[in-house]
Amino acid sequence: MFQEERIEAIMEYLREHQRMDVKEICDRFDVSRDTARRDLVRMDEIGLIVRTRGGAMLPTLNRAVTAYKDRMQRATDEKRQIGREAAKLIRDGHYLFLDTSTTVATVAEHIRTTGNVIVTNSIDIAAKLADNKSLKVHMLGGQLELEHRFLFGATALAQLADYYVDTLFLGACGISPDGLSYPHEEDGSIKREMIRRADRVVVLADHTKFGKQLFYKVAGLDDLDVIVTDREPEESMLRLLERHDVELLIVEGDNQHD
Template sequence: MLIEERLDKIKSIIEANKSATIEFLSETLDVSKDTIRRDLIKLEQQNVVRRTHGGAVSANREAMILDYDQRSSRLNRIKEQIAQKAAEIVKDNSSILFDSSTTVEAAIMQLGNKRLYAITNSLTHAKLLAKLEKAEITLLPGKLHKDQLFLYGSETVKKIEQYNTDYTLLGVFALSKDGVFIHTEEEGLVKRQMIAQGHHVIALADHTKIDTTGFFKVCSLAEIDVLVTDQQPEPQMMDYLNENKVEVIVANEQRGEK
């Protein structure tokens, strides 16, 4: 394979997934890790990628916008790892606001036999919560988003204002030093109110969501208590998180440790 052809393949992989590890690229393209490292240096010089520890991310840090089916089928194993860690934080006999993200959906399936009072704006989440024997569920009112299957609008936000919950489980579309972002105001306003009503805000974000941005700002970093992710954020991003007193929990796929 010619070097230009290989560089094009690396670009395509990283653009499609927003990131890739050196190990994955090496195995996929059947070349050495040293070759991949040199290729990533070239692509970084072209401002196509940004190298990270163990791999690279797309230099375009605008987060991807996907519909519900696309989101639910993406990074499932990583979501499960993050979900397990999030579920460990939640104490028995708790009240929880669940937003409509698919990573939060994965967390629901890890809650097991905990006694919960659950409030959500997601049709799919309500259906999953109904399978938990000890869960009492409230489905928020509002307008139905037909593609994403969540309820939104002024009626939804006003209803959320009536609650004071132990936790808010928040799926992250994009997170940067400036805070948490989403691609639509309608969903962002619902998430914002859920954050305001939760005593302990647990944000769930795989590594592709970190150091990205979106159209509508949901909250500042200081409004998050815990960030559960699958890879340690870059040092500069960790500095911002530490400055805002955000506890970072990393779900390590190999060892299952923080």
């Protein structure tokens, strides 16, 4: 069976059952896990599905599905390589959360798609997006954290309750076997609510974040779908990520701490 035929059959299954995991694709079509993953990557690239932990689901937002192109180019600045690679995951018309990370801010610099609706609590990211007329930007309200320049609190959380998005782009301070952790509970509570309201969670983290454990746990590894980083983590972490069906995207170039 050719890939196009499998894609059509997978779509028929998804229209009936909403979700399908990699193992089921392997069993139904007698293909390897690598082949199943390539099928899902292709379906994601053309906007048919949302990739999830271990499989795929139909997009839950009520909007038309269109074909997409990846217009991202390689970056020479190592700091922006992670953000540029992550921006490649965005499709036209996708609804997005962008959190307050400085690496996520580089995603904002490299958005080349149109018709996106973006929600953020970062005043700097909102400013970066302000001149892009093809985007709609929603700024969360609340109390301003002066040092790190993000908005938080009950007002921001209440606003988040009204939103649901395709993808969350999330920075990381620490990634350990226990999951993602951050130094500030105020920021962490916003990130946790964003995770609950996103079909897909994409984490941006340079290699120095692996193995770190900070004060406030926001999510377990099973809450994550993709990690974009600049260096492969140690073998034990690789096995954990594979066990939790977290896709690892590694950019090329020298490493630079964000």
